[in-house]
Amino acid sequence: MEGEVILSLQGVTKRFGSMEALSRVSLSLGRGQTLGLIGPNGSGKTTLINVVSGLLYADAGTLSFLGRRINGMSPHRRSHLGINRTFQIPHPFHGLTVRENVDIALLFGRKGRRTDMDQAAEDILKLTGLSDQSGQMASSLNTGQKKMLDLAKALATEPKVLLVDELAAGLNAAETDVVANLLNQVKKSVEGMVIVEHVMNFIRKVTEDVAVLDAGRVIFSGKFADAVSDPKVMEVYLGTKGSP
Numbered sequence: 290m291e292g293e294v295i296l297s298l299q300g301v302t303k304r305f306g307s308m309e310a311l312s313r314v315s316l317s318l319g320r321g322q323t324l325g326l327i328g329p330n331g332s333g334k335t336t337l338i339n340v341v342s343g344l345l346y347a348d349a350g351t352l353s354f355l356g357r358r359i360n361g362m363s364p365h366r367r368s369h370l371g372i373n374r375t376f377q378i379p380h381p382f383h384g385l386t387v388r389e390n391v392d393i394a395l396l397f398g399r400k401g402r403r404t405d406m407d408q409a410a411e412d413i414l415k416l417t418g419l420s421d422q423s424g425q426m427a428s429s430l431n432t433g434q435k436k437m438l439d440l441a442k443a444l445a446t447e448p449k450v451l452l453v454d455e456l457a458a459g460l461n462a463a464e465t466d467v468v469a470n471l472l473n474q475v476k477k478s479v480e481g482m483v484i485v486e487h488v489m490n491f492i493r494k495v496t497e498d499v500a501v502l503d504a505g506r507v508i509f510s511g512k513f514a515d516a517v518s519d520p521k522v523m524e525v526y527l528g529t530k531g532s533p
Contacts (some may be wrong), residue, residue, distance in 0.1 A: 293319060293320045294318070294319055294320075295318055295354065295355055295449065295450060295480060296317065296318040296341070296352075296354050296372075296450055296481060296483075297316075297317045297318075297351075297352070297353040297354075298314055298315055298316045298317070298337075298341070298351075298352055299315050299350055299351045299352075299353075300314070300315055300349060300350035300351065301314045301315070301337075301340060301350035301351070302314070302347060302348050302350055303333075303336055303340055303345060303347055303348055303505075304348050309505050310333050310336045310505050311333050311336055311340065311347075311505045312504075312505040312506050313349075313350065313506070314333075314337060314350070314502075314505070314507055315350075315507065316500055316507065316510065318450065318481045318483060320480050321480065321481065322481050322482075322498060323472075323476055323482045323483075323484065323495060323496040323498065324481075324482070324483050324484070324498050324499070324500060325484050325486060325492035325495065325496045325498065325499040325513065326338075326483055326485045326486070326499070326500055326502065327485075327486055327487060327488075327489060327492055327499055327500075327501050327502070327516075328487060328501055328502035328503055328525065329503065329525055329526070331504075332487075332502040332503050332504060332505070333502045333504070333505040333506075334485045334486075334487070334502055335377060335454055335455075335485065336505075337485075338374060338452045338483070338485055340352070341374075341452060341483075342367060342372060342373070342374045342452055343359075343362060343364035343366075343372075344364055346360070346361060347360060354367070354370060354371070354450070355371070355449075359372075365397075368397070368446055368448075369398075371447075371448055371449030371450060372448060372449070372450050372452070373443045373446045373448040373450075373451060373452070374443060374451070374452035374453070374454060375436070375439045375443050375452070375453050375454055375456055376439055376454055377454050377455045377458060379435045379436055379438065381427035381428075381435055381439065381442070382427060383426065383427050383428035384426070384427075384428070385426070386423065386425060386426055386427065387414070387419055387422045387423050387424070387425055387426075387441075388410060388414065388423040388424065390427050390441075390442055391410050391413055391414060391438075391441050391442060391445050392406065392410055393442075394441075394442040394446055395409055395410060395445045395446075397445075398445055398446030398447045409445070410445070413441045413444050413445055414441060416441075416444070416471070416475075417437040417438070417440055417441040417444075417471070418437055418467075418471075419434065419437055419438060419441060422434060433460060433464055436456055439456075440453075440456065440471075440475075444475065448479055449480045449481070450479065450480060450481045450482065450483070451475065451479045451481075451482045452483050452485070453472065453483065453484045453485060454485045455485055455486060455487075456468055456472070456484075457469070457486065457488070457491050465491055466494075468491075469491060469494040469495050472484065472495045473494075473495060484496065489513075489516075489517065489526070492513065493513050497512055497513050497514070498511070498513070499511070499512070499513045499516050501521075501522050501525065503521075508521045508522065508525065509522050
């Protein structure tokens with residue numbers, strides 16, 4: 290059902306020693322929703338994605354996916370449930386070709402089911418602009434292409450919720466527009482998406498809904514149009530902590 294909550298975080302806290310990287314974060318993602326997760330560097334965005342995907346475990350709070358508590362669940366089990374992600378710094382299998390990287394992800398996501406794998410791989414490579422690089426070794430790709438391969442691998446697992454961690458970071462304006470258009474296409478194949486960024490200009494091209502983190506806390510949750518006029522958000526971005 291459109292709008293039904295599929296991913297819920299309630300009071301999620303993550304500590305590294307005495308430092309709270311996340312402090313009682315509560316957020317939800319509805320079916321069919323794309324949520325932009327924004328904030329300055331060090332605000333906790335990637336830590337939150339790591340906690341949702343299972344690379345890190347929350348020290349407090351509850352994470353639920355499709356009504357099921359997933360605290361303590363391993364990353365591969367969360368992936369099989371339908372949560373997958375991209376990384377700021379992609380790490381493909383460098384000794385394999387681009388196509389072989391995607392094939393491995395397809396086999397993992399389908400738990401060995403080989404039905405229509407060839408077509409699925411071709412569709413994913415076409416979507417991510419990697420068809421011409423299919424036979425190349427992953428190690429030969431440039432940074433932008435490796436980011437696209439990272440996205441291709443995530444999509445190959447057939448996620449219900451896709452977590453996108455700064456996919457456009459380090460790209461020029463033209464490349465950023467390509468990524469925004471791509472993510473708008475990807476929305477059609479998933480039930481929900483969380484896009485991590487610190488650049489508001491990019492986020493406004495892919496979603497109307499945003500949550501803003503600062504020092505591990507949610508300081509705003511709502512529409513992008515309201516975020517850009519919110520005093521707390523503007524203090525974070527236009528004060529001493531940087532600029533969008």
